[in-house]
Amino acid sequence: MKIVKTVDEVRKQVKEWRSKGYSVGLVPTMGYLHEGHKSLITSAVSQNDKVVVSVFVNPMQFGPTEDLESYPRDMDRDAKVCEDAGASLIFNPEPSEMYHDDFSSFVDMGTLTGGLCGKSRPIHFRGVCTVVSKLFNIVTPDKAYFGQKDAQQLAVIRHMVSDLNFGIEIVGCPIIREEDGLAKSSRNTYLNENERNAALILSKSLNEGRRLIEAGEKDAAKIKQAITDYINTEPLAKIDYVEIVDWNTLEPVSKLDRPILAAIAVYIGKTRLIDNFIIS
Numbered sequence: 052m053k054i055v056k057t058v059d060e061v062r063k064q065v066k067e068w069r070s071k072g073y074s075v076g077l078v079p080t081m082g083y084l085h086e087g088h089k090s091l092i093t094s095a096v097s098q099n100d101k102v103v104v105s106v107f108v109n110p111m112q113f114g115p116t117e118d119l120e121s122y123p124r125d126m127d128r129d130a131k132v133c134e135d136a137g138a139s140l141i142f143n144p145e146p147s148e149m150y151h152d153d154f155s156s157f158v159d160m161g162t163l164t165g166g167l168c169g170k171s172r173p174i175h176f177r178g179v180c181t182v183v184s185k186l187f188n189i190v191t192p193d194k195a196y197f198g199q200k201d202a203q204q205l206a207v208i209r210h211m212v213s214d215l216n217f218g219i220e221i222v223g224c225p226i227i228r229e230e231d232g233l234a235k236s237s238r239n240t241y242l243n244e245n246e247r248n249a250a251l252i253l254s255k256s257l258n259e260g261r262r263l264i265e266a267g268e269k270d271a272a273k274i275k276q277a278i279t280d281y282i283n284t285e286p287l288a289k290i291d292y293v294e295i296v297d298w299n300t301l302e303p304v305s306k307l308d309r310p311i312l313a314a315i316a317v318y319i320g321k322t323r324l325i326d327n328f329i330i331s
């Protein structure tokens with residue numbers, strides 16, 4: 052497995068693979084890889100001849116008060132995870148390789164990005180769409196893999212690929228959880244012991260919502276309230292949002308009469324965590 056830092060090196064390698072007729076999968080990441088990322092790479096390896104993992108903490112998707120500087124990084128560990136999972140190439144560019152000084156083109160989406168995480172992170176999806184478009188143009192994969200934990204991101208990328216005719220298949224992969232239910236996330240490393248315990252309130256509150264739905268509840272307001280009340284029993288938790296939205300449009304629904312996404316964002320201390328479930 053090779054690690055390269057420049058766009059030219061990626062292009063050269065992909066060109067060589069293409070000349071041999073190989074299919075190419077891409078797993079875009081910001082590094083500090085965990086089991087969730089590993090499951091994306093494993094899926095990509097099983098469905099493509101060659102797999103590129105990008106490891107790039109994208110400055111453009113962080114707001115001015117967010118955790119760009121403290122975002123965890125460990126390239127040696129990431130390389131081992133990628134190698135063990137069977138990836139062929141890591142693309143690990145410097146910010147200057149991705150954004151030269153006079154960089155001035157952005158991919159801004161008109162729908163899907165205003166609610167959920169977009170409300171408290173107004174520039175986030177512009178940064179995500181821009182960097183993912185660049186990665187698609189650099190790697191030109193057949194398929195690209197994204198986790199369902201970032202459900203809004205998955206919906207946004209699918210929409211962008213359709214709008215801009217990227218001709219890439221977007222594969223959504225299930226949320227991977229710790230044994231006690233906490234969704235795996237690079238940001239879990241910010242939690243101290245008390246916060247780690249408190250963070251279980253995310254998956255538990257969603258389980259409560261799902262239990263109500265399975266018992267026949269169809270009123271979105273009641274399910275939202277039950278999830279909210281459950282989270283509020285945890286003193287270290289502060290809700291950013293609890294939403295039930297149409298899984299296609301991401302618009303809030305009042306009745307559960309179509310595929311829905313139940314999504315939450317909760318601060319545990321200073322750490323903002325997200326989790327969700329989809330009922331199709």
Ligand code: PAF
Pocket residue numbers: 079080081107109112179182183201204
């Ligand atoms: O999900 C992530 O880690 C990032 O948002 C992504 C897709 C790699 C773009 O920087």
